[in-house]
Amino acid sequence: MKLPQFFFYQYDLRIVDLSNILVGMFPIWLLKNNTRLEVLTMRKCCLIGPFLLPSYPNPYVSSIDISNNHLEGPIPTNIGMIFPNLLNLNMSRNLFEGYIPTSLGDKHSLEILDLSTNNFSGHIPEHLPTSLGFLKLSNNILYGEISLSFVNLTSLVYLYLDNNPFVGKFPNNMSFPRHLMAIGISNNHMSGKLSRWMGNMSFFLELTCSQIIRKGLFQLSYANFILSLVTLDVSDNNLSGIIPSWIGTLSELSILLLKLNNFESEIPIQLCQLKQLSMLDLSKNKFSGLIPHCFIDIPFETTHTKSSVKASNASVYTVYTMWSFVKGNILDYMSRVNLSCNHLTGEIPIEVGKLSNIHALNLCHSNLTGSIPTTFSHLRQIESLDLSYNNLNGRILSIDRIRQIGSLHCGTQQLISYEGNSLLCGLPLNTNCIATVPTSTMLKVLDGEVEYDGFVDMGVFYVTFLVSYIILLMGIIAVLFINPHWRQAWSLKFVCKTTGRVISMLELHLFSLKPKVGTLFF
Template sequence: MPFLSLANLPNLKFLLADENNIVMEPNSFHTSIPKFQLNVFSLSKCTTDKGLSLQPPKFLYYQYDLGYVDLSYNYFSETVPLWLLENNTKLENLFLLGNSFTGPLLLPQLPNPKVSVIDISKNKLQGQIPTNICSTFPNLEWLLLSKNAFEGNIPPCLSGMDTLSFLDLSDNHLSGRLPEELIMGSSLDILRLSNNNLSGKIVPMMFNTSKLSNLYLDGNNFTGEIPDIDVSASDLSYSSLEDIDLSNNSFNGKLPRWIGNVPHLKRLALSNNHFEGSIPMELCNLYKLEFLELSQNNLSGSIPSCFNPPYLRHVHVKRNRLSGPLTLVFSSSALVTLDLRGNNLTGNIPKRIGTFSALSVLLLKDNHLNGEIPVQLCKLYSLSIIDLSGNMFSGPIPSCLGNLTLAMQEEKSRMDDYFYIANRIQHLLVPIDIWFDLSHVFPSSSMKEWIEFTTKSVSYSYGGDILKYMSGIDLSCNRLTGQIPVELGNLSEIRSLNLSHNNLVGVIPSSFSQLKQIESLDLSYNNLSGRIPIQLVELNFLEVFSVAHNNLSGSTPEPKAQFGTFDESSYEGNPLLCGPPLQNNCSKTDSPTTVPTTADDEGEGSFMDTYVFCVSFLVSYVIVLLVIFVVLYINPYWRQAWFSFIESCITTCRYSVVGNFLELYIFKRCV
């Protein structure tokens, strides 16, 4: 961008140059002083090349009336431009996130009471957070320093800032204890301290605040129990908390019951701790709850039957020790995600699951569920991910599953209303409202939906925009029987299909060639027979394919396109299969198309051999008799000898029979 061409515009006040291409400034521009004095300068997202070593435009050295500066996502290097703060005493909003600034954060010596927003997130800053930050910016409202390498303690002075409403120090190396005053005695609305090395215990009174609405302490080293408090003595009805995230710590003991008395709570995340015991009944009071994350604890018992928040959208209680039947107490028509994997749930899937019209993700893997897969699942047209693997489901696969669209519904973010703010530039001659995209600073991502799903033989986590494009069905490791429904070939948007380790029979449907988006197809360890459809070579996105350990026969698909990348393990355990990459050569092994002909030939040959043998034997027998008759007729001597031999044999047989009869008669009389 040639800023030199703008140098002679004395009335220029606003310069918005976002998403352009940055070019190196000519040396002449370093010494020339522009005639304009800007009030607003925005130069964000102007380079995607991290290899460039760029610096902020030098003409900013000569700007003294700036009220708004945005230099985000340009990979500017070296240190934070201290001169930008020193020269512009009217500066209110400074955005430097997404660059490559290094070294310690240096601040001006003189205070700047105008500054209200500072965002230097996603850089490479090191050292401690300056202790004079509160005195330098006494009217600071937003301070965002996340995703750097800051270390040390949280400056105590931040607890006394009356104007500070949004503090984000997440994803650093901060240590020490969490100052209670930072929550209880400040004006904070949003506090994000995720993914640091903070330690100590949490005092329940921290949650009894009328100002704080979003508290994120996940990914730290907090330990101990969260003790219960006397609800009657401490009125939590004044609490403004909507988000509580204490996940990924080392808390233990039972879930605190007082959480059920936080009236405005919408999102609760306590996953990956050491909580034990049952889910408290008090959670049934959370009428406004939308998001519940209790995964990877030691919770036992069952989900309380009264737990049925009407606005509940996401339920994650995976990898606990919950037991009992899958009663599906939820009746929220807004339910989008149900993740109960890795528990001890029993029984079948209730038919009323067909009433969850908004359900997009159903994860029931690794439980003890049985019965047939209900056809009511086919009514859930919003379903995109189904994981029923590792259970004891039996019966056929419902053919109506082929009617699912498997398209993730795009969910409107709860923070949409915050994505833009109005900044009034008070000192302009003509007041004007300017709207800027500030979606990157708000905490909607702090409770982002993450879904684990096994595809391509690997367990992946999907979240954010990627989740919108993921779709799959996993019915593996069950006791399913019958044939694979041809209708599954209608799932044109599916990315992963796993039917392995069942008792399926029949052929592989040729309709699977219509699964144009599929990346992983696993049909191994069944009793499938017949040929592998040659049409499957049309699947251009297929990365993992397995039909191992079945009863398939014939030749393997032609090794072209994606099928040229599959090795012998994709086909092993099928003795009648031949062709590459197997060792069996189809030229030495009869193909299935020639087997019936060979069998017919063998049957016909066997019949002919028997017929010839019988005719030959009969003819030979007749010839022998005729020869004997002719010889006896012609030669009288041989005729007389033959008749004497016959008479002698008859006499011998007669006397032998009579003698044996007399011996038997005498023996019976003696007895």
């Protein structure tokens, strides 16, 4: 869809939203013609070229969102003077480069600044607007040390600096505002410790610091955490040992991501105290033992934005709502459990099948045994199920909902969720349950001896053999009775003797075959 022609002849527009319309070059004429424009939104418009501004100020513009385009080049250095009353500036997911303009630091009204996923380089400006509530500079090429300029950001609620090559130590005397709710500092080159300032937060919502703990930036100890924590992501680090028991005291925790670490021992039952938990990822660790039965105590309800959070002022609430919209990844709102790639043993608890709210369940690459619980029929919301590469056995449940599961995270074929379990049978696998030896009746241990109880019903075999033999014997007698010459050549004694030999040979053959057949299943 292209830009309608009548826009070229409008001169008093106040709010313009052209998202998802193919525009081409940035329409600077739209700003020049509409001098009282307040809101300009042009997301996903395939905008190309530089971001140009008019030569005179526009005091009415309060919001500009040109995210998800292909704009390139530097941001005009006078952007702060052209839009003196700007509240929201979202230029994320473009190809901008160069330095972040220092004129943005003069904006005492700016509340939301999102410059993430571009090619900005250099240092973070020393002076940032004190009115900022949301600052996202993730996925750029910003370098140098993090300055103490954040100390003056008294309204800051959300701060994302992840995926930048920052260096140096995290300042020991750093003091963020007490109402900071979320911080993302994953994947950087910093060192030092965060624990000095983290305990000062009164309501902490999200901590994302994956791929940094290995550098000694953070330790997993109780003193570092706030009971109001909602999201904890310490994935892809060298954390080891056991999950501390105090994890159960984080009563507001909704998202817990501990994947790609070296945690070991059993999964602590304290996790079952997290009644708000909706996403649990313990994959790629060294957990052993059984899956806790108490998981049934966790509702695993779908994660929604905590919009009910009580903010101290309206602007913080506005920033929080905008953050929910900007983040906007549907996967972040799916309840899921991932325990894959560990050393878990035992059977899958029937309680797992009663987690009716989860959308994704991954138990692959462990040592789980037994059959798939029939309670899996309660997984009404399931969209991704992976039980592959375990030691599960028996028939795959004939549950339409589970059979209709489409693409999984590791492939597009349904059998991906079951493959690697050689004793499973039934659809969608190619193994026929009729020709498969049931593992539950394959071997019986009686008085210390193994008794064969395979798929051949020996009682039926004996009856069938006896009937066949009688028919054969009656046929021979009938032939001898009709033909006198043959009757003389064959005596009844010879027939009886031959019959006895045949029976003896069959008995010897069956007894010699019995242990050989049994060994096939060991």
